[in-house]
Amino acid sequence: MEPTTKQSLSVPVKPKSSIWKDIVRDKYLYLLLLPGMILLIIFKYIPMYGVIIAFKDYNILLGITKSAWVGFEQFEKLFRTPDFLQVLWNTLLISLYKLVAGFTLPIILSLLLNEVRKIGFKRVTQSIIYLPHFISWVVFAGIITTFLNPVDGLVNYILQLFGHEAIDFLGNSHYFRSVLVSTEVYKTVGWGTIIYLAAISGVNPELYEAAIMDGANKFRQMWHVTLPAIRPVIIILVILSLGSILEAGFQQIYLLYSPLVYDVGDVIDTYVYREGILNANYSFATAAGLFKSMIALILIVTANRIAKRFGQSGLW
Incomplete structure (x- = not known):
């Protein structure tokens, strides 16, 4: 008997002529894509050339190409700096707090909003919680500073009414991280619910009907139907969040913090700003920024592999 031939399971690649036909057919859609691609190339890919100064003793008068090559000297200097270890720990801790609080609360809020049956009340609530997202951090930081002012701020005024002493929330190390996390969550929690509400709207209603027939209450329906249905969306957002775990929020921290x-x-971002912009130590600051980017890349790849290993959908 002749051996049976195995058919290839690979997806056929479109010929170039077919690709060009698609581009011509959908030319207006590609035109809408063009501005975003141009911005991405100009502000994300072209500046990558400047990363090379992390391996040089950059002199602004000599330029990038003529500056002396020093290899990993800037990275060695970075890891020997005592301040950087404290900065790295602060970045990880603040980012972890923000990730836990800012990731779980939108899911809980979207589950609760999904159960609201009065459309008018639901829309008003959504508008109120979405509003802080559209306020810039410059304005929002001014509002926070005014409310938390230890002399005449509203929060301290209320505390003094109940017999407590005024607290300098933005100048006290015991309270500053809590202020960062709580204000970040307040500003972004409403916007984060949009994705989850969109995912919940795609859940098959028959699953809820079957759960009701089995005697499941609202909590059981959310736990056994809604959450498993939106699990792929949750995993993808977790992976994306891990990629920015070392960001910590430069604008927010820069506008609220002080030497106290x-x-x-x-x-890391505020440290890089002081070293690179204020102290003109460009190579050292670039090395710190490149280190942060490499850690973010490793975290994304690792999280994606873990998700795929457990049979979940990843980014690729």
Whole structure:
């Protein structure tokens, strides 16, 4: 008997002529894509050339190409700097707090909003919780500073009414991280619910009907039907969040912190800003920024592999 031939399971690649036909057919859609691609190339890919100064003793008068090559000297200097270890710890801690609080609360909020049956009340609530997202951190930080002012701020005024002493929330190391996390969550929690509400709307209603027939209450329906249905979306967002775990929020921290709370609030981005912009130590600051980017890349790849290993959908 002749051996049976195995058919290839690979997806056929479109010929170039077919690709060009698709581009011509959907030319207006590609035109809409063009501005975003141009911005991405200009502000994300072209500046990557400057990363090379992390391996040089950069002199602004000589330029990138003529500056002396020093290899990994800037990275060695970075890891020998005592301040950087504290900065790295602050970054990881603040980012972890924000990841846990800012990731779980939108899921809980979207589950609760999904159960609201009065459309008018639901829309008003959504508009209120979405609003802080559209306020810039410059304005939002000014509002926070005014409310938390230890002299005449509203929060301290209320505390004094109940017999407590005024607290300098933004100048006290014990409270500063809590202020960062709580204000970040307040500003972003409403916007984060949009994705989960969109995912919940795609859940098959027959699953809820079957759960009701089995005697499941609202909590059981959310736990056994809604959450498993939106699990792929949750996993993808977790992977994306891990990629920015070392960001910690430069704008927020820069606008709220002061030398009084450097020991708990100074993160990699603010450290890079001081070293690179204020102290003109460009090579050293670039090495710190490149180190942060490499850690983020490793975390994304690792999280994606773990998700795929457990049979879940990943980014690729």
